[in-house]
Amino acid sequence: MNRMENPLAGVKSEKFRQVGKPLIRTDSPTKVYGTAVYAGDLTMPGMLYAAVLHSERASALLRRVDTTRAKELPGVHCVLTAEDLPASQGVMTDMPGQTGGMTKNTKQPILAKDRVRFCGEPIALVAAESVAIAEQAIGLIDVDYQDIDGVYDPFDALAPGAPIVYGDDNVVASYKIRKGDIEKGFAEADVIVENTFTTQYQEQAFLEPEAALAWVDELEVLNIRSSTQVVEHYRAVADAIGLPHNRVRLRAEFVGGGFGGKEVMTIEVWLALLALASRRPVRLVQPRERSFLSHGPRHPFNITHRTGVTRDGKITALQISFTSDAGAYAKLSPYILLYATVGATGPYRVDNLHVDSVSAATNNLPACAFRGFGTMQANLACEGQMEEIAKTLGMDSMEVRRRNFIRTGDANATGQIIRSAVWSDQCATQALAALGKRPENSQTTRIGHGVACYQQSYGRILWMKDSSEAWVGVEMDGTVVVRSAVADIGGGQSSALAQITAEILGVPMKEVVVYFGDGAVTPLAGTSTASRALYMSGNATQMAATRVRENLLGCAGRHFSVEAEELDMNDSQVFVVGDPKRSMTINDCVKLCAAEGVHRHNLAIFKAPTSEGIDPETGQGEVFPDFTYGAHAAQVAVDIETGEVRVLQSIGAHDVGQAINLRAVEGQVEGSALMGQGFALCEELILEQGQLQTRSLSEYLIPTSEDVPKIKAIILESGSGLGPFGSKGIGEPVYAPVAASIANAVTDAIGVHIFELPITPEKIVKALRRKETVG
Template sequence: MGRAVYAGDIKQAGMLHAKVLRSPYPHARIVRIDTAAARALRGVKLVLTGEDTPSRLWGTHRKEQRILAAGVVRHVGEEVAAVVAVDEETARDALDLIRVEYEELPAIFSPDAALADGAAELHPGTRNIAHEMHIERGDVEAGFARAAVVYEATYDMHSQYPGYLEPMATVAAQDGNGRLTVWASTQSVFLARARLAEALDRPVSTIRVIQAVTGGGFGAKIVEESNSLIAALLATRLDRPVRLVNNRLEDFLGARSSVPARVWLKMGLDAQGMIVAKDVNIVAECGAYAGLAGDVMHVTAMRSDNMHRVENVRSNAVLAYTNNPPRGAFRGFGGQQMQFPLNSHLTMLAEMLGMDPIEVHKRNAIRSGDTSVHGWKIGSSGLVECLEQTREAIQWDARRADASRRTGTRRRGLGIAAAMHVSGNRTLGNWDGSTIVLKVNEDGRVMLLTSECDMGQGANTMLSQICAQELGIALSHVTVSAPDTDVAPFCLGSLASRVTIISGNAVMRAAREAKQKLLAVAAGKLGVPQDELDLIDGVIRARHDDTTRATLAEIARLHIFRHGGEGLMVRATYDAPTVMHDANYYGNIAPAYSFAAQAVEVEVDTVTGQITLIDSFVSDDCGKAINPLAVHGQTHGATVQAIGWTLYEHVQVEDGRILNGNFADYTMPTADAVPALRTDVVESVEPNGPYGAKGASETAILPGAAAIANAVYDAIGVRIASLPITPEKVLAALRERKENEARHA
């Protein structure tokens, strides 16, 4: 309706506009910066360089960044200077007047070069290793020894730009008391506040963060962007409101795209199709700064193990620094980087055994009540049901039996893949909770104060639904306030598909407590025992005498206007019944786990290499679907992002420079590139979830790449193990197969 106020729409009296100068080099020493001409330009109010910023370093785990680069730049696009002026045009003109003298330094552009003996270190003392992991359970070698079939291959996966509709934007202002207020496009106001306090070297209580309406995040707006830090710094230096909004070119440079990875995978199945051993080596790349990339690699290294009944697993993973742009969190959070290899492998292994891949998936699928190899307690699993629902919807058996689909130059193939994701995650710290404050106003309507962030996934609607259901009021009578660190209680925000199960439980607790308080007051007024009263459609009435009643508004006012009365405000907290994993990554880190399966049909043109997606069906086990329409919308969006990563999208970096950092050159799937998207849900009923619900916004992105790769293999008999799957790769693989056949003829 055009009424949403995004961060870029906010206007403050006396507001100024900022722009950022970025490094053109992947690695260089900053010899000298001359800002005199820029400062002299009419309308320019401030120019800052790295030497003007606090010396305290910030970072998610590793403290390694300044707000603006000082002394050295480590990637193309790194922020070097910032200008504030009366308008964006003047600020942009001032950037052109800043003269920076650089001394280029040797740069490292690949993980292999970064990890080679004697390689120069991007960050002293790191050996260019940002994170590494070693996990082993059971006896992997013994498992392989009893395998009927073993398959190994290496897979390469690339970076995907988050592609949100709204580029990163911030408005920051400091008042006369020295308190800083920041309006930002963010997934977590409290994590944003902590990062601002760290980078600006000031107490958290002097900073207020308010979430503006957020036009998508997909992980990139959690805690890694620099936009809000720069805007906040500039506002504190000027005591004037400052607006900093990335255009799309700037956002490609400033946003963290997904973590690229190379995965070597070896797996063995016994004659019955059961996984007996799994061995993984991962080399991932974070670029110049670590951010959340280590956490992403953590997921790649071990999460997929938990979707199967497997006992023998080994993972070795290393995350390398390079002089490429930093990479970080992205929807699915590392799950894609293992689900593509894993599901490709399972299809190949099923073929080696002469089994249907769906049957292999089902035999190995973890079930409700199981404890996984890494100690994850599965309260509900609809994985088998997802596979069966997908099988029926895609007409798997009938289509696979049709031999004519693999004749001629245009050949069709079917592919299947499955995945799991967490709903909540106790890994950022030993708390995975949410606190809700519920206020009942004098008219009987409700205000929810929360700092869980809605970034378009429908969190506010879900919270309103639960509140309305518990209190027996209309959905329109519930308002969810914008997350605000000064007003709302502490919450972690939108990450790890946690909001439905964590904050949903908190709202349920708050609403039930508020209801009991209202019924207690009503019991006194109506002369009816509290346990004989019902609250339905905004009216409290005696269960056995419909004429004895009072409106919710009447009782809400009476809760105030009586001796000892007060406005009705309830605070409730839900902290998930989970544990921090131990030093060996063992422990139940989430209150619930979501599952999904996807099947696709593709058509491959063997003359041009073009792949056309003919049909797609995704089955999503989200527990109880509180808002089915929103679940389907999230599944559709995740499916399209997966299609983009698999066939089209690729942040192409050469010598540290992004070659396609704009929507003219960065190819994303459009409506005419995808089939009619078909989805359904499996409601497995999660015992820890509100009404049995769990997360439903990320799992559906995970199986797409493997499903498409498996369908391409089914169509033309060649396995593409590097993404994206382009026509050039298809033709090269067909040519290589033809040459091999000729050699062995």
């Protein structure tokens, strides 16, 4: 591992005792023994089972929703339609958990009323004695649809006279960036390269479908235990159904995969309504085919780059347009488009830049958050364009990248100065080198190497004024408790807090218990989204643990008659540095604190940097706290007869700032390698006239064990991040370059770029034929 002393981050050069080590995650044993509880595993006495009726039509008027027969079915406790709902008639789908102002206040009906706008829109809810009865009741609801014209392509949706799905003009959001002098930039260019890249819908395909249990307790508090990335949804539930915020308690159980798909509210509000109506506990686990309809997949994007470059590879001007398909409701589309817009230039410095982006509503599935959040689509186009520029100039594409990499101190697309380390070059060089020698081509296979770099933010948009709280305390026996409402979505979110605390308080990690994910009894941490959980909750935990340490060392210092600075903590001992005889156990130290009336715990709040937004005319302003940089390299073998692509090697090299748990970081890199491979090659939600054609995991294909290439993670540590100990967010960043590196490797193998993802065998065969015809 490499380490850079970065004066900006103020990192101590001292060796960590626990941070950075590949320690066993606190959540590992319970998951491996099968004792970990997920939301769908919960039961309560008297519990009812829910089922949801989703629209079969993409664009229709609801002339009648008749629940008479369903209500008469024995065992059915309640059937709810839009008519039964409170007046607010909507659930807030703007940035979940947001504490700052400037919300877009986009609301989506909880249940469709009068009209359905997409195939899968929820129409009615049932709670019954069993799943079988609930399903039967769903089948007994008569819906009289009257089809109306729909629109299924974002360009059609923006054309004059298109059927209106959203607002007055189907424009869900639009942004622009105007930076430098684009005319001058193009005038200075020796060549202009223009290409259009398209990406498909990608489904999160978490293994655990949406699941939750809701009930009203003895304090008249509505409880929801759910598989969610966002504990703060309790506010949105309360607002949607007209309860005070303090009467809704949401707990996030272990989440069986989120990837953004459990960021916006999924099923929680439905269960809240059913629990209130039936006064019984109600549980819902969405069957897989309905899970596909219950959260938003990744947006399809159409991205055009027109790039002016000098003969030696310097970008002089760049004009970019984005069009994304938002689907029938806004959800997080405005923000995802913003991420794409800010990330339009990838990890490159472009002084003369125009970006125009628009997200259009259609009668397709509403798209939403998915690991990478628009940035990865933008990055894919950037990195494909690098290859095309290099080809046009007859240069090596890494050379073109090196001429243009953004550097610490440069301004990015929105004029924000990059303060942390930018190790794009080191990462790309190491990843490519790790691929090693190219195997020989055979008669029918061509080997290709590809690389892609990226810039991806971590932490929330600055005008959301993000903060996170954490509580750390030492019990009288010297064991340690961390309380944080962080949702543990499988990346080791709670375990990282244990490791940070163990480092600071000098106790073994197994002596630390993290109580997480409870909106009522653990301090609110904000969402497990935006690669922010470690950054925000890690910092809050570090602050709280450090203050507890100060209190403990203060007491011990008075006991040993030394300054606190002369003391250290390790192996559950407090001792005078260099004088091991003068030591006491942490238990004894805690007893001293108790006797002195000194706090053995601390509640800390970490506040992220903030800004007041961007200039709407120029797109200039500070948008994110910081960015992560790195690269991914891939080696592929392409069968030039059948077009089949086999990924042989997949290597991610990333500057993570500082690894907290090395094994967990590597796990993120490895998982993203396979997920990105799926996006590049085989994953695609197919819709026809708004109807989802791929509603199972045998039709929507994620890579299997047989598809796994040799995967490697190279972890670099600049120590320059804003997270605890100089760490950076990595959950999304490590995913950002993968698909692009595979696409570029295919280009390298066959000499033609496939501009439309996924790269199917069929597209390769067609491209090769075109190449032959053209010569």
